[in-house]
Amino acid sequence: MKHTSMINKKLILCLLFFIPALAFAQVTDYNRQYFNAKQLFREGKYNLAMEAFKPLIPYASNNQFSEYAAFYYALAAHNQGYNAVAKDMFNQLKTLHPDWDKMDEVNFWLGKVYLDNKDYFQGIKILASIKDKKMEKEIEALKTKALAPVTDVETLKMMREEYPKDEVVGKALVNALAKDMADKDSRALLETLISQYNLKRSDYFPETPKTIHKDTYTVSVLLPFMVSTLEPTPGRKRNQIVLDFYEGMKLAADTLAKQNVKISLRAYDTDRNTEKIKTLLKTDELKSSDLLVGPFFPEENKAIQDFSLENKINVFNPFSNNSDVIGTNPYAFLYQPSVETMGRKSGEFMAASVRKKNCIVFYGTSRRDSLLAATFVDKARERGLKVLGSHRITKDNLGKVVGTLATATEYDEYKYAKQFTLRKDSLGGIFVASDDALIYTKVLGAVDTRGDSALVLGSEDWLEQTALELDKYSSLPVAFIAPNVSLTNNPYLIAFNRKFIRTHGRTPSLYARMGYEFMLFAGNQLHKNGAYFQESMNKEKYIPGYLTQGFNYEFSRDNQLIPFIRFRHGKAVLLDKR
Structure with a gap:
């Protein structure tokens, strides 16, 4: 028994000395594992680096590398194109260690991940939270590169509304506007931004020689x-x-x-x-x-x-x-006026002119007709109209016009249609983006059959054709895009x-x-x-x-002024000009 007691005392003493040694060895392991992982990262062996950093990420009282391991793990994932993994780890790092002194760098790379994924609004929001002024040039370069491919003017306008003081966003909008100056409002905005950012006008507007009298x-x-x-x-x-x-x-x-x-x-x-x-x-x-x-x-x-x-x-x-x-x-x-100008102005006119805020579009087979219809639809929707349908009409599907507008569901005692699939007086307007008499006469015939108040908007070129007498235009709710009418x-x-x-x-x-x-x-x-x-x-x-x-x-380099007319008692009457 005495011998056993001596053994136990020696064992206890050994353990007392051994436990601190184990703890010291564990710290040494964290150090060695972190620096090994960091070396793999420096060598561009990102997949191996992720595996090496992974065990170091969980928090432990004696693990001083948790935040760094999570940061480099996310960065290694990003460098391999695993942006979803990188985004999750960066966000986790922000949640678990919000007071980490390297948070500006986390936000820089997280912002880059969002921008790479074309989530521009979130990316700019994250980058805007960075407080370190020394990073401003890097942030500007990052945003400039990310926004350079963005050509959609409306997206950039919304970005600028959200971040009105962001000069990179403003200049990206300038570049997009300079590539597509069909709209007068866009040109005016471009002029404003060029002045605001003190840019060289000739870089965006081709300069002509000084005039000669x-x-x-x-x-x-x-x-x-x-x-x-x-x-x-x-x-x-x-x-x-x-x-x-x-x-x-x-x-x-x-x-x-x-x-x-x-x-x-x-x-x-x-x-x-x-x-x-x-x-x-x-x-x-x-x-x-x-x-x-x-x-x-x-x-x-x-x-x-x-x-x-x-x-x-x-x-x-x-x-x-x-x-x-x-x-x-x-x-x-x-x-x-260009086709784009006519389409936009027609969308504005229709939206301002009809009480019921829905419409239908019919267009022909030419590229001109398609472009006219598309620009009308974009502007009409922007101005609050609901476009119920946009129908391409060919010689083979002319019946679609009558089928859409004048398919009867009820008849009166004289067998005249009194109700239709598209209910009577439910439609605000009809835009006809074609000068093909086969199409517009079908539309006008269907409107005549319906007998309701839907406004038909067409082209002054119809007036030069002999498909319909002028008196017919006086009896129907028809308006015309009429830049050349006197x-x-x-x-x-x-x-x-x-x-x-x-x-x-x-x-x-x-x-x-x-x-x-x-x-x-x-x-x-x-x-x-x-x-x-x-x-x-x-x-x-x-x-x-x-x-x-x-x-x-x-x-502008096309005539932006579009008059709209109607015929009353056989005479053209000006309704509006835009």
Whole structure:
């Protein structure tokens, strides 16, 4: 028993010495394991580093590396593209160790993870919580790189609303706006931001030379007059549109001369021949032009645009609504509103005009129709309209129009439809993004059958076609996008009609009126603002017209002013202009 007691005493003494040794060995193990894991991280062996850091993450009283191990574990995961794992670990670190002195670095990398995952709002929010001023340059570089691919203007606008003092967000919005300046409001915002951040305007708006004032301005018209094929008969010619337009221009030049605005009007026949155009554009005569007008056909456009850009001569395309025609050429303009402008303004008009805030869209098969419909839908929804459907109509599915609008569910005693699948008076408006008579006559026929108050919005081009009589438009709730329509009580129109009939012995067409109005507009811009009139036009919200409602080229290279009309008692009445 005595021997046993001695053994127990020795065992106790050994344990007393051994336990501190074990504890010291354990601390040494934490140190060694952490530094081994850190070495693996430095060597880029991130998968092995994660395995080595993992046992060090749980909190223990003698483990001084818990926070560091969690941080580098998350960083190693991020470096391998395991962003979900990294995000969870960084957030866990913030929850368990909110007072850790390296929390700014945690937030930097957590913000980067969110930005990499395109969660921009959360990423910027996390980065905004960093207090260390020494990290500002790194944060700015991180956000700049992350936001550079973001081109959606609306997303960046919302970001700026949430973080109005964030200069990186503001500059990202500037870059996005500069790539898509179709909307006048976007251009105005771009101007504001350029001023706010003291940016160089010429980096975003192509600068034109200082304007030049002259006694006489040369306007060169490049259109397919097809002189060699014209027959000396009074009948309508194949290119009557072009001939009428130029006749209107000539009358306007005569009117301008009486107002002491001197225009030297020169006509060049392109013959719808690209090689002939290239030959014409090599002449010194054309290089001395102050303004080019044309072309008519799309295949003629590139040569004229290249010539305009190379020689720094302004050019107006008088007929096209396609913004691709002018591209990025700072000297090029559309006389007509672009398709995008018409779509947006139509969405605004419809939203403001209908009591029931829902509508339906029908559009044709062309790219123009699709773009017009899409821009209308975007703006209509933005302004609070509910778009119940947007239907592409082809020759094979024309019945869809009647099927959508006029499928009867109830009849009266005379077998006339009195209720429909789409209930009567449930619809606010119908937007028809097509000039195809097969489509719009089907829509108007269905509206006539319904007999309700849904507003149909279409194009002034319908009025030039013979599919329906003007009286029909007076009896139906139809409005028109009408940038070229002249109101019958306009005294300038009355005077022009008299002058044209006296000169040509016939009533002027729409295109003759367009030519007259265009030349008065362009001639007055040249006279007032010189050969490079764009800077002055940029600053004018409204330029009055003579035959039409006028123009707006503020921060724009297409006419932003859109009148909307209806017919009452066979006469056009202005409803609104935007």
